[in-house]
Amino acid sequence: xxxxxxxxxxxxxxxxxxxxxxRTDLVRYAGASGDFNPIHHDEExxxxxxxxxxxxxxxxxxxxxxxxxxxxVGVGNxxxxxxxxxxxxxxxxxxxCSGRVTRKYEEAGERRIDGEVVARTQRGEVAVTxxxxxxxxx
Amino acid sequence: MAEIDRARIGQWGPESTMRIELGKIREFARAVKDxxxxxxxxxxxxxxxxxxxxxxxxxxxxxxxRSAVKLDYRRLLHGEQEFEYRGPIRPGDVLTFRxxxxxxxxxxxxRGGTMLxxxxxxxxxxxxxxxxxxxxxxxxETAGPVAG
Numbered sequence: 001x002x003x004x005x006x007x008x009x010x011x012x013x014x015x016x017x018x019x020x021x022x023r024t025d026l027v028r029y030a031g032a033s034g035d036f037n038p039i040h041h042d043e044e045x046x047x048x049x050x051x052x053x054x055x056x057x058x059x060x061x062x063x064x065x066x067x068x069x070x071x072x073v074g075v076g077n078x079x080x081x082x083x084x085x086x087x088x089x090x091x092x093x094x095x096x097c098s099g100r101v102t103r104k105y106e107e108a109g110e111r112r113i114d115g116e117v118v119a120r121t122q123r124g125e126v127a128v129t130x131x132x133x134x135x136x137x138x
Numbered sequence: 139m140a141e142i143d144r145a146r147i148g149q150w151g152p153e154s155t156m157r158i159e160l161g162k163i164r165e166f167a168r169a170v171k172d173x174x175x176x177x178x179x180x181x182x183x184x185x186x187x188x189x190x191x192x193x194x195x196x197x198x199x200x201x202x203x204r205s206a207v208k209l210d211y212r213r214l215l216h217g218e219q220e221f222e223y224r225g226p227i228r229p230g231d232v233l234t235f236r237x238x239x240x241x242x243x244x245x246x247x248x249r250g251g252t253m254l255x256x257x258x259x260x261x262x263x264x265x266x267x268x269x270x271x272x273x274x275x276x277x278x279e280t281a282g283p284v285a286g
Contacts, residue, residue, distance in 0.1 A: 018171055025171075032162075032169035033191050058216060059191050063170030066187035075176050076184045082220040 001074035004104070004111035004136040013099040013117065016068040021056060023091050029060045056089040061119045061128045068097035068117055073134035079112070083130040087121075094122045099130075110135040142242050146206035150236045150261075156193055158185060160229035166192060185227040190262065190273050191219075193235060203258020206239035209279050217255070218276040225270040232265045240274065251281025 026040050035057055038045040046054045062083040069078060089095060099117030106112065112135050119128040160180055166189050167177040176182050227233070237260040247253045260273040 025169075029169045032166045035191070059188060059219065060170065062219065063172070063186070063188045067170060067172040067174070070172075070174065070187060075174060075186065076226050078187050078221075078223055080220070080222050081187050082218060084218045085216060 001077070002072060002136060004113075004138055007101055007104055007113055007136065009101055009104050011101045013068055013072045013101075013115065016064055016071065016097040018064050018095045018097075021089065021091055021093050021095065023054060026054060026056055026060070026091065029057055029063075033057065033059065035059070053091065056091075056093075058083075058085040058128060061089055061095055062130065064095055064097050065099075065117045065119050065128060065130050068099055069115070069130075069132050069134070072099075073113070073132075073136060077134045077136060078132060079135055080133040081130060082132070083128050085128055086126045089119075089121060089127045095119050095127065096122075102131075111138065112136070141208045143206045144242075147239050147242060149205070150238045151205060153234050153236045155232055155234045158227055158229055158231045158233060162192060163189060163229060180229065183229050187221060187223070189227070190221065190260075190271060193233070193260075193262070193273075203237045203239060203260065203275060204256055204277070205237075207242055207254070207256055209254075209256065209277070213280045215278045215280060216275065217278045218274075220272075220274040222272040222274070223270070224272075225264070225268055227262075227264070227270050231270075233262045233270070234264075235260055235262045237261075247281060249281075253281060254279040 030036050030041055039049060040054055040057050043054060097117060097119045099115055101113050101115045103114040112133055114133050117130045118126055121127055163177055163185055167186050172186060240259040241257040243255050245253050256277050258275050261269060262271045264270050
């Protein structure tokens, strides 16, 4: 976990890479989250809806982004996290999460940073973008 | 366009409660491929940032977050998801939560169709009555069917 004094605006967060998502990963997230929308695990259902195959829950990639942030700021120091879903992630995709600190400031007696994160596929497509606010120790 | 019941915007729905379990936190951490040892240390454990999604799905379609609108689910997109954290959520906590439709508004899309934005909000309080988190989601009813 970083300290406020050691952070600067523009600083990059260490990336998190999730290699080659499998259908089992999607099923595991469905079970853990309770989101059993069949479009994420039922091949026939996904195809009938016009997709080449099943695709990942947007919140799974958001979970990878959250890890990228908490690896940097520490679990429990996050004040706010907001994600926007851009494009779908397919089995076999490798997701790279990266981000940077956009603002460093003091507010409400706390030392805080704002930042932005992005999850990209190996094709370079943006899957999910996010912003966050965290409080940091001195 | 969806039917909107303006009187219900901002009205909280009924409360429910759920206990936060260590095993569920570990299962969730594994599913999002987060090996942080804090999730495996019972004394220090706090819930991962997106863990509250597990509650949302038990509430049943995010509970009352869409109570003010009748939406066509074939045209629905999950646009944004926001988490506001006010305090730690730990194993053993008993959370009480309630939901509401916070706002409904229309926008004209890039291709001219009207899109309906619905902002839902769920508030979580712990067993000491402290608000520990808000979940906010934006769903968008598009002008035409969504491919997937």
